[in-house]
Amino acid sequence: MHELSIAATIVESVLEVVSTRGISDVRTVRLAVGELTCVQHEQLRFCYESLAGQTEIKGSALEIELVPAEVKCPHCEYEGAPRYWDEALAAELVPTLQCPQCGKGTEAVRGHECAIRSIQYAS
Amino acid sequence: MIPTIEASPAEIYDIELEHSLLAANAELARKNQELLDQHGITAIDIMGAIGSGKTTLISKLAGKLSDQLGLAVLNGDATTADDVAVIAEAGAQVVQLATVNGCHLDANLVGKALKRLNLEEVNLILIENIGNLICPAEFPLGSRSRIVVVSVTEGPYMVKKHPHMFLGADVVVINKVDLAEAMGVKVDDLKADVHKLKPDIRVIVTSCRTGQGIDEVASVVAPQPSV
Numbered sequence: 001m002h003e004l005s006i007a008a009t010i011v012e013s014v015l016e017v018v019s020t021r022g023i024s025d026v027r028t029v030r031l032a033v034g035e036l037t038c039v040q041h042e043q044l045r046f047c048y049e050s051l052a053g054q055t056e057i058k059g060s061a062l063e064i065e066l067v068p069a070e071v072k073c074p075h076c077e078y079e080g081a082p083r084y085w086d087e088a089l090a091a092e093l094v095p096t097l098q099c100p101q102c103g104k105g106t107e108a109v110r111g112h113e114c115a116i117r118s119i120q121y122a123s
Numbered sequence: 124m125i126p127t128i129e130a131s132p133a134e135i136y137d138i139e140l141e142h143s144l145l146a147a148n149a150e151l152a153r154k155n156q157e158l159l160d161q162h163g164i165t166a167i168d169i170m171g172a173i174g175s176g177k178t179t180l181i182s183k184l185a186g187k188l189s190d191q192l193g194l195a196v197l198n199g200d201a202t203t204a205d206d207v208a209v210i211a212e213a214g215a216q217v218v219q220l221a222t223v224n225g226c227h228l229d230a231n232l233v234g235k236a237l238k239r240l241n242l243e244e245v246n247l248i249l250i251e252n253i254g255n256l257i258c259p260a261e262f263p264l265g266s267r268s269r270i271v272v273v274s275v276t277e278g279p280y281m282v283k284k285h286p287h288m289f290l291g292a293d294v295v296v297i298n299k300v301d302l303a304e305a306m307g308v309k310v311d312d313l314k315a316d317v318h319k320l321k322p323d324i325r326v327i328v329t330s331c332r333t334g335q336g337i338d339e340v341a342s343v344v345a346p347q348p349s350v
Contacts, residue, residue: 002226002227002257002258002261006144006145006261009144010144013142013144017138017140021138023138027135031144036287037261037287038257038258038260038261038287038288085319085320087283087316088283088284088286089280089283090283090284090286094287094320095290096286096319096320096321097290097320097322098318098319098320098321099322104322105321105323105324108290113143114143114144114145114261115140115141115142115144116140116141116142117140117141118138119137119138119140120135120136120137120138121135121136121138122134122135123134
């Protein structure tokens with residue numbers, strides 16, 4: 001349940017923005033979460049709502065945008081979407097670091113992000 | 124229908140941020156790494172499920188390596204007094220890290236532990252992470268490399284079930300292979316699964332009971348001689 005510690009960081013960060021910018025009535029917090037992180041969106045949303053509910057940003061919604069993974073192959077110069085592993089026992093397809101073109105090892109260039117993109121509020 | 128009054132779009136404002144949620148930990152990890160580099164210390168993060176044999180592997184490594192170099196062990200996992208005794212007997216400094224109910228170590232805790240060690244006497248630090256194959260993946264600690272230990276007693280599907288952990292690993296140890304036949308687990312299949320996720324990764328097959336593969340793990344974790 002590392003989602004709880006991430007949710008706590010989100011709430012803390014939003015509260016800081018609220019107090020430094022003097023805003024109120026936060027409606028939506030938008031996140032970007034990379035496909036290569038192992039952050040469960042549903043659990044994160046639940047943890048966020050539980051924690052935010054005890055603060056002045058109670059009732060605000062968490063919107064999570066999935067950032068697709070991208071890999072770069074040092075062997076064949078391929079750059080783009082990763083190869084997915086359909087034998088993995090997961091609810092969704094699992095991105096791998098195997099090059100879709102030549103089958104060798106690639107490096108991830110995108111998909112590890114976990115960040116607040118924007119905070120929406122009403123005045 | 125219940126009427127709802129929504130603020131009109133003109134009254135809704137956006138604050139654009141690019142605020143990384145893992146940055147605080149990543150920054151502390153970088154500081155740990157810097158401190159370790161200053162002292163010429165190599166740190167290795169050892170991850171794996173409960174019962175995969177992390178502690179036993181560490182005590183075997185301690186037995187092999189502590190004559191040759193200054194070894195310290197940070198125990199993040201619940202470790203029995205027996206394990207600590209074996210590791211300490213081998214001559215290693217041991218610091219126990221209590222996360223209470225936390226499911227992963229973080230760079231802050233490791234940074235505090237580093238302050239408890241006499242770094243002048245240490246060349247290698249083995250960090251035993253919490254027994255968990257999911258959460259530690261997102262929290263680098265400042266180690267040079269990350270080893271995932273998976274054992275055949277966890278069944279044939281550990282890689283298929285926890286792919287993320289292997290994507291972030293530098294070395295995979297498949298442990299307890301002396302029990303593979305009894306468990307009906309094919310070690311080659313586990314290996315093939317790992318390589319489907321990460322083709323270049325080094326996989327070492329071990330048994331802490333028979334001693335198979337322990338020398339190879341020791342050679343991987345030992346600091347590279349400086350050129």
